[in-house]
Amino acid sequence: MVAASPGDAITNLALDTRRLLREIGPSEIYAHLVAPELQGDILPLTRYGPRSGHDLLIFHASMGQPDVQGFLASRREPIVLVYHNVTPGRFFDPYDPLFADLLARGRREVEALRPQVVGAIAVSEYNARELEAMGYRDVRVIPPVVDVRRLARVAPRESTMQHFASLGRPIMLSVGQLMPHKRPDFLVEMMHIAETYLESRALLLLVGHQRLERFTRAIREQIQELDLEGVHLVGAVDDADLAAMYRSAHAVVTASEHEGFCIPLLEAMTFSKPVVARACAAIPETVGDAALLLPPEQGPTFFAEAVCELFNRPPLQRALVDNGNRRLVQLEARPPDVAMLEVLLEVA
Amino acid sequence: MADEQPDLPEDRAPEDRAPEDRAPEDRAPDLDALLGALRDRVERRRIDGMYPPGLESDLEEHFRRLTGNRPPTAAFLLSEIDDAVNDLAHFAYQREVISAESRLPGGTTLHRAIAKGVGRQIQGVLDQTQDQSQRVVRTIALIARATSLLADGYDKRVVQQLDDLQTQLAEEQDRMQELLARLAEVTARVPGAGIDPWYHPDAFNGHFRGAADDIMVRYRDLAERFVGCEPVLDVGFGRGEFLELLRELGVGARGIETDARLVEWARSRGLHADVGSAVEYLSGLEDASLGGLVMIQVIEHLSPQHVIDVVRLASEKVRTGGRVVVETVNPTSLYTYAHAFWVDPDHVRPVHPAFLRFLFSEAGFGRVERVDRSPVPADESLELMPGDDETSKRLNANFERINSLLFGPQDYAIVATR
Numbered sequence: 035m036v037a038a039s040p041g042d043a044i045t046n047l048a049l050d051t052r053r054l055l056r057e058i059g060p061s062e063i064y065a066h067l068v069a070p071e072l073q074g075d076i077l078p079l080t081r082y083g084p085r086s087g088h089d090l091l092i093f094h095a096s097m098g099q100p101d102v103q104g105f106l107a108s109r110r111e112p113i114v115l116v117y118h119n120v121t122p123g124r125f126f127d128p129y130d131p132l133f134a135d136l137l138a139r140g141r142r143e144v145e146a147l148r149p150q151v152v153g154a155i156a157v158s159e160y161n162a163r164e165l166e167a168m169g170y171r172d173v174r175v176i177p178p179v180v181d182v183r184r185l186a187r188v189a190p191r192e193s194t195m196q197h198f199a200s201l202g203r204p205i206m207l208s209v210g211q212l213m214p215h216k217r218p219d220f221l222v223e224m225m226h227i228a229e230t231y232l233e234s235r236a237l238l239l240l241v242g243h244q245r246l247e248r249f250t251r252a253i254r255e256q257i258q259e260l261d262l263e264g265v266h267l268v269g270a271v272d273d274a275d276l277a278a279m280y281r282s283a284h285a286v287v288t289a290s291e292h293e294g295f296c297i298p299l300l301e302a303m304t305f306s307k308p309v310v311a312r313a314c315a316a317i318p319e320t321v322g323d324a325a326l327l328l329p330p331e332q333g334p335t336f337f338a339e340a341v342c343e344l345f346n347r348p349p350l351q352r353a354l355v356d357n358g359n360r361r362l363v364q365l366e367a368r369p370p371d372v373a374m375l376e377v378l379l380e381v382a
Numbered sequence: 383m384a385d386e387q388p389d390l391p392e393d394r395a396p397e398d399r400a401p402e403d404r405a406p407e408d409r410a411p412d413l414d415a416l417l418g419a420l421r422d423r424v425e426r427r428r429i430d431g432m433y434p435p436g437l438e439s440d441l442e443e444h445f446r447r448l449t450g451n452r453p454p455t456a457a458f459l460l461s462e463i464d465d466a467v468n469d470l471a472h473f474a475y476q477r478e479v480i481s482a483e484s485r486l487p488g489g490t491t492l493h494r495a496i497a498k499g500v501g502r503q504i505q506g507v508l509d510q511t512q513d514q515s516q517r518v519v520r521t522i523a524l525i526a527r528a529t530s531l532l533a534d535g536y537d538k539r540v541v542q543q544l545d546d547l548q549t550q551l552a553e554e555q556d557r558m559q560e561l562l563a564r565l566a567e568v569t570a571r572v573p574g575a576g577i578d579p580w581y582h583p584d585a586f587n588g589h590f591r592g593a594a595d596d597i598m599v600r601y602r603d604l605a606e607r608f609v610g611c612e613p614v615l616d617v618g619f620g621r622g623e624f625l626e627l628l629r630e631l632g633v634g635a636r637g638i639e640t641d642a643r644l645v646e647w648a649r650s651r652g653l654h655a656d657v658g659s660a661v662e663y664l665s666g667l668e669d670a671s672l673g674g675l676v677m678i679q680v681i682e683h684l685s686p687q688h689v690i691d692v693v694r695l696a697s698e699k700v701r702t703g704g705r706v707v708v709e710t711v712n713p714t715s716l717y718t719y720a721h722a723f724w725v726d727p728d729h730v731r732p733v734h735p736a737f738l739r740f741l742f743s744e745a746g747f748g749r750v751e752r753v754d755r756s757p758v759p760a761d762e763s764l765e766l767m768p769g770d771d772e773t774s775k776r777l778n779a780n781f782e783r784i785n786s787l788l789f790g791p792q793d794y795a796i797v798a799t800r
Contacts (some may be wrong), residue, residue, distance in 0.1 A: 128449050159771040231433060252448040255458050326413065332421070333438040335428075339420050350416070382479070 035094040036102050038065035038076045041273070043297045044094050044118055046180040047074070050371040051092070053354030055378075060085060062184060066102050079105055090382055092374075093147070094118060096294075098140025106229040112152040115170075115373075117160050118178070119294025119316075120144065125215040129249045142229045144168060153381040155374065157295045160316035176373045177320070178295060179365045190278035198282035201265075204236040204345050207283035207307075209276070209288065209298035212244040212267070217312075218253055220289035224334035224341070232342050236264060238287075239279055242268045280305040285344055285351075287311065289337065291330070296320045300365065308351045310341055322364070324357035326350075393414035436767055456533055463526045470519045475508045477501065576640065576683070577667075577728045581639050587621055597623040600756075601678065604707050607797060608633050611705045614674035615667075617660045617692075622648040624678055629653070638663050652657055660684065661691050670701035678709045679793075681738075682729045690741065697800065706747070706798045708738065709755065715790030717758050722792055735794050747798035754791035763789035 038045045048063050063076045079102065089111045096118040106113065109146035120141045123134035135356040154170045156162035162173040198205055210216045218240050228234035244250040244267070257265045271279070280286070286302030291314045299321050302309050309325035311317050318327055328340055344350055427433050482494035570578070578737045579586070591597065605627035608614050612634040619625050619637030625648065628635040636654035639645050648655035656663075660680065675696050681689050696706045711723050715730035723729055735752055764781045769776040 219445045223438070223445070226441065227433075227437070231427075249449070251458075252445065255448045256445055258458060258461065259448070323413070326416075327419065332424075334441065335433055335438060336420060336424050338426055341415075343416070343420060 035063070035065045036097055036099045037067040037069075038063065038072050039069035040071050043178055043295075044096055045076075047178045047370060047374075048076075048092075049092060050180045050369075051374050054371045054375055066099055084102060086133050086382075090114060090378065092116060092378070095140070095144050095147075095376070096120065097139070097245040098136045098143055100139070103143045103146075106147060106150070109150070112381070113149060113150045114153040115144070115151045115165075116155045116157070116176075117144065117161050117165050117173075117294075118157050119164065119292075121213070122291055125213070125292065126246070129214060129246050129252075133246075141168075147175070151302065153377050157376060158316035159319050161294050162352050168210075170274065174373075174377055176370045176377075177365055178297075178370050179300065180370060182297060182300045182362070182366075183304045185273060185277050185280065185301055187271045190281050191274040192278075194278035195282055198279070201237065204234075204280055204284045205279075206236055206238045206285050206287045206341065207241065207279055208238065208287050208289075209241050209280075209301070210288065211242045212240060212253060213246060213249055214249055215290065215292040217289040217291055219256060221287065222256050222260065222262065222265055222335070224289070224337040225262050225265050227335050228338040228342060229262060229264055232338055234264075234338070234342055234345075236341070236345065238265045239268050239283070240266065241268045241271055241276065241279060267353065271367050280307065285310055285341065287337075287341065288317070289334075290314060290317065293317050293320070299325065300362065303355075303362050304360055306355045306358065308344060308354035309358065310337070310344060312337075316334065322357070324354060324361040326354060335346045360381075392660045410643075437547075460526070460533060462529050463529075467519065467523045470515075470522065473515070475512050475515070475754040477504055477508055579727075583644060584621060584647070586726075590722075597621075598627055601627060604676070604678075604709065604753075604795060604797075605631055605633075607673045607705060607707060608639055608676070611674035611703075613672060614676060615664075615672050615699075617663070617675065617677045618680035618683070619648060619653075619655065620644065620678075622651065622653050622655070624676060625653045625655075626651075629769075633674075655658075661688050662694065664692065664695040664699055667699045669698050672700045673704045675700050675704075675706045677707070681708060681733050682710050682723070682731070685730060689738075693738075693741040693745050697742075697747065700800045702800050704800045705799070706742070706797055706800070708798075709793055709795040710738075712754070712791055712794045714787075715758070715792060716788050717762075717790065718792050735796070738796050742796060742798040747800055753795045753797055754793075755795055756792040758789040758792060 035044060035048060038048070052061045052063055064079045064082050065076050066079050068076050068078055082105070091106070091109060091111045091113045093106060093113050094116045097120055121137055122140035122141075123131035123136075126137060141143060144165075148169055151170070154173045155164055155176050156165050156173050156177065158177045159175055162175050163175045208216075208218070208221055213219055223238070225234075225236075225238050228236060240253075250267075254267060257267065268279075280301065283305070284301065284307070286307045287310045288296070288299065288303075289312055290296070291312070293315045295316050296311075297308050299311060299317070303321075303324060309321060311321065311325050311327060312330050312332075313327040314330050317325075318368075321327070326340055326344060328337055344354075395450050424433070481492055482497045484490045484493045486492075495524075591755055601624055605624060607629060609631055612632055614628055614635035615626050616628070616635055616637035621644070622637065625637050636656065637648060638656050638658035639648070639662075640657065640659050642657050645655045645657050660677070677692070681692065684692065685698055698707055711718050711729075711732050713719075713723075713734055718732070723732060739752060763785045766778045766781055
């Protein structure tokens with residue numbers, strides 16, 4: 035994989051798969067970038083050395099990386115591709131052309147890898163369609179639902195819970211990196227409409243890493259110029275705070291236009307929170323009937339109306355939460371590591 | 383929505399609730415119906431004006447502008463400085479605990495002693511650094527505050543100036559509106575500017591000009607002069623009698639009128655009609671595009687300048703061999719001043735036949751003919767003396783001179799061939 039960090043969905047899936055594989059034989063995870071917390075457990079790619087003549091490589095594709103690409107191209111081992119999706123570069127063009135280029139290259143790299151791949155796995159039907167468009171055949175779909183309830187077990191930070199409880203306002207939570215394709219700007223516009231025309235007192239918490247400086251600045255300026263007191267750019271938080279925010283939220287929302295799979299929406303379900311999202315990319319198949327899915331062509335006005343409607347109708351909230359619980363049970367019925375193992379045994 | 387208070391969801395897991403607590407819609411919410419209702423509501427509120435037109439595109443454009451390649455605003459930078467100073471103020475140096483472990487016999491005690499000494503020394507340095515850092519933070523905060531005050535002062539001055547300008551502009555606009563209203567009033571009073579009657583023009587024509595059928599009989603001879611001169615433009619067609627005559631004669635024609643009600647009426651009778659005024663409409667036509675041009679009782683409604691302009695335009699727009707017929711009130715008959723001319727409040731001034739003839743000749747029309755029309759009823763003019771004695775002859779000669787001046791034909795037409 036390109037990058038390994040704790041709590042990351044791809045890393046979790048890799049760790050789970052390794053645990054299962056180690057019951058059969060030796061297995062290691064190699065990454066181009068390894069977060070300090072995981073060093074020692076996950077090895078740098080430079081330390082890779084084949085153990086026997088029967089090695090199999092599992093490659094988790096999520097972004098472009100020339101070194102990783104070069105490494106894969108040089109290997110003779112058969113490769114199983116796990117496609118988590120590579121965000122289309124166009125979303126990043128205005129903010130970081132280099133990164134946009136890297137993403138575009140990432141997609142081309144996945145395509146170029148095809149002759150070496152003996153098995154292709156996609157984390158959603160949506161991703162499977164993309165792989166098929168690149169020429170891949172027999173793509174298996176395995177949703178990466180690995181321990182989505184982990185956060186629900188984390189003790190929430192009491193002070194954070196108390197802070198939000200003391201506000202006495204409806205809270206919307208949006209979890210994900212502050213990136214253009216997640217459309218936080220759409221949510222900010224939605225808040226402007228809700229505050230100005232619907233007299234909403236709701237708060238919006240935008241939680242997640244802010245790695246794209248120029249985009250972050252634009253969002254901050256957007257909030258400032260629209261004079262929105264109800265939008266909080268929280269940034270990255272630790273698990274205790276995140277758990278506290280999930281618990282304090284009255285709805286979890288996203289306006290994202292591109293998701294290969296969307297774990298935060300499943301996390302919302304583990305906290306029994308209703309979800310409002312736009313029916314884009316793999317979001318509909320992630321949530322099933324357990325979210326208020328808004329037509330992608332509708333703008334922030336529709337979103338604002340939908341959220342206010344949800345806050346006004348407790349039976350609707352309860353119905354979505356119930357559906358969410360059922361959806362989780364459904365997704366957890368087939369653990370992805372086992373499904374992965376099945377595919378590996380088949381191709382090995 | 384505005385007056386409804388959001389009902390917050392209960393923060394408990396659904397499985398905590400007994401099934402009988404659940405409303406039927408809990409189990410099967412019709413999300414499609416909900417989305418449909420939301421769509422209708424948004425649409426209705428847009429139509430009602432609750433959501434201003436272009437709201438979403440304006441917001442989108444606003445964000446696009448923010449993402450453009452441009453320097454951050456001063457207000458934004460100041461808020462960033464505030465945050466940064468706040469971060470700095472809460473930063474505290476911390477000393478790592480020095481490990482005193484040693485594998486040498488007695489080493490731990492020695493290490494601990496050294497660590498204690500070094501630790502104390504480091505703590506001293508850290509305290510001083512922390513102290514200095516606090517002063518730096520205070521200085522930066524002061525600078526930020528001063529900058530912010532300066533910017534605020536500047537902002538206030540600029541905003542005040544903008545406010546003043548806006549007030550001035552609003553006053554100027556009010557003055558301009560007032561002037562425009564007065565100008566419109568003055569323009570309406572200028573002769574030739576036309577009147578805007580509340581009565582239907584057809585009622586006026588019916589009352590003073592006679593029934594349409596009579597008119598058709600009276601104008602047949604003039605209409606016949608357009609046979610072979612297509613297309614004909616009838617300027618100021620009124621009730622459309624002349625257009626009807628041309629249609630009967632199989633001459634292709636269209637008409638213009640300034641009154642839209644007359645145009646509508648003409649169209650309902652299958653005539654080709656447009657709203658337009660003489661000079662403006664003719665100016666828009668291509669040169670030599672007309673075979674004929676007719677203006678019946680029109681030029682007395684025009685300002686003198688427009689009369690002159692219309693003749694020039696007629697010479698440009700009517701092709702060689704084409705024909706122009708202009709009929710108007712005859713000012714050489716004093717009878718018309720007592721009767722027809724001043725009945726119509728829209729009449730500006732009569733046009734003398736000698737002048738009109740001069741205009742057409744000067745404009746390049748080869749043949750310019752005057753046709754007298756609408757004779758005064760015989761019983762209204764002075765009766766001649768019977769007998770042919772000298773006295774009667776002299777009296778009758780005088781009567782005839784008086785008759786031609788007082789009771790001459792009420793109208794005349796200029797028939798000009800290009």
